[in-house]
Amino acid sequence: MDQAMDQAADDPVEQGSLLLQDQLCFALYAASRAVTARYRPLLDELGLTYPQYLVMLVLWERDRVSVRDVGTALQLESSTLSPLLKRLEAAGLIRRERRADDERSVALHLTPAGAELRDKARTVPVAIGEAMGLSSEQQATARHLLRLLTENVTRG
Amino acid sequence: MDQAMDQAADDPVEQGSLLLQDQLCFALYAASRAVTARYRPLLDELGLTYPQYLVMLVLWERDRVSVRDVGTALQLESSTLSPLLKRLEAAGLIRRERRADDERSVALHLTPAGAELRDKARTVPVAIGEAMGLSSEQQATARHLLRLLTENVTRG
DNA sequence: CTCGATTAAGTTGTGCACGACTTAATTGCC
DNA sequence: GGCAATTAAGTCGTGCACAACTTAATCGAG
Numbered sequence: 001m002d003q004a005m006d007q008a009a010d011d012p013v014e015q016g017s018l019l020l021q022d023q024l025c026f027a028l029y030a031a032s033r034a035v036t037a038r039y040r041p042l043l044d045e046l047g048l049t050y051p052q053y054l055v056m057l058v059l060w061e062r063d064r065v066s067v068r069d070v071g072t073a074l075q076l077e078s079s080t081l082s083p084l085l086k087r088l089e090a091a092g093l094i095r096r097e098r099r100a101d102d103e104r105s106v107a108l109h110l111t112p113a114g115a116e117l118r119d120k121a122r123t124v125p126v127a128i129g130e131a132m133g134l135s136s137e138q139q140a141t142a143r144h145l146l147r148l149l150t151e152n153v154t155r156g
Numbered sequence: 157m158d159q160a161m162d163q164a165a166d167d168p169v170e171q172g173s174l175l176l177q178d179q180l181c182f183a184l185y186a187a188s189r190a191v192t193a194r195y196r197p198l199l200d201e202l203g204l205t206y207p208q209y210l211v212m213l214v215l216w217e218r219d220r221v222s223v224r225d226v227g228t229a230l231q232l233e234s235s236t237l238s239p240l241l242k243r244l245e246a247a248g249l250i251r252r253e254r255r256a257d258d259e260r261s262v263a264l265h266l267t268p269a270g271a272e273l274r275d276k277a278r279t280v281p282v283a284i285g286e287a288m289g290l291s292s293e294q295q296a297t298a299r300h301l302l303r304l305l306t307e308n309v310t311r312g
Numbered sequence: 313c314t315c316g317a318t319t320a321a322g323t324t325g326t327g328c329a330c331g332a333c334t335t336a337a338t339t340g341c342c
Numbered sequence: 343g344g345c346a347a348t349t350a351a352g353t354c355g356t357g358c359a360c361a362a363c364t365t366a367a368t369c370g371a372g
Contacts, residue, residue, distance in 0.1 A: 018217070018281065020210070020229060022281075023213070024299050025195070025284060026230075027302040027303055027306070028191055029210070030230075030231055031303075031305050031306045032184045032185055032187075032188035034231070034305075034309045038309045038310075054176070057179070060174055073176060075186055075190070122174065125174065125179060125181075129180075131312045134301065139180050141297065142302070142305070143183050146183040148289070148290065148294075149187050149190075149288050149290060150183070150186050152288055153190045154190050154194075156194075
């Protein structure tokens with residue numbers, strides 16, 4: 001801690017500091033990319049990108065969800081998901097079909113290959129958790145603060 | 157708090173849970189995008205994207221840095237920065253010139269317009285800080301944990 | 313029943329992010 | 343001094359992310 005004691009005084013937050021190192025937003029941006037980079041080699045073995053992995057997490061949790069459901073879970077637009085889902089389908093991991101009861105909606109479901117991938121994926125979060133090097137309490141604190149922040153920033 | 161008490165027991169971290177809501181990495185990813193989205197309308201008024209804003213932060217802190225210096229500060233590759241810097245130059249905010257003492261290196265410096273933008277930018281981190289809705293202690297804790305996490309994940 | 317409003321998914325265009333590669337300048341070892 | 347290794351910046355291709363828009367289906371007030 002105690003960074004930037006050279007220019008920003010005790011509480012950089014209160015005084016509109018423009019120092020990069022004072023900015024929580026930058027810490028967030030850097031951490032997010034660093035974690036994604038750490039995932040990359042592990043996910044390469046599964047043939048997934050990080051956002052694709054997140055979509056698979058949703059489907060492993062509950063099969064036969066709509067594109068909209070995935071978008072709600074991941075907070076992603078259909079304009080992001082549509083091409084991504086097309087790639088997952090091309091990879092043979094999911095299939096898409098129009099719902100009979102609502103032709104606007106597209107139901108996503110796992111193929112056998114997609115369902116099978118779940119077992120290979122189990123080691124991934126463990127490995128990342130270890131790489132993060134935070135105690136369980138620190139992880140819980142971080143999760144809590146990040147959710148609070150996301151909630152505030154989104155609604156606000 | 158207390159999410160996912162239905163499937164994951166006390167400590168989801170220790171048992172390789174594949175539940176989306178248990179994953180710190182997802183909280184990170186979601187928070188980062190939510191904050192960037194919150195920045196967007198404010199930065200629109202400055203004519204900047206979020207990564208461009210980060211580059212400007214570096215230059216406002218220290219003028220005449222090399223592309224490499226910016227890359228080190230933001231942990232971005234030249235393949236990301238080169239086109240971004242070209243856009244900043246096209247916007248009239250920075251200029252680029254080859255160093256005389258080392259022709260490989262390109263020095264970046266602010267134009268008057270780029271320097272002037274600093275004043276308009278001062279209100280931005282304050283507004284975001286408020287939108288985050290975290291106390292100073294919470295922000296400090298989050299920054300600390302995120303830096304620790306980034307450090308571990310990067311080196312590890 | 314009908315027609316305007318809403319909703320779901322997808323398309324298009326712009327701008328990151330990054331791996332793999334290229335080009336050109338500099339360094340360092342002999 | 344010469345040349346292999348390193349370094350700085352940039353190009354190219356792929357895949358997000360998102361705004362603005364389109365298309366098509368459903369809903370709902372009158």
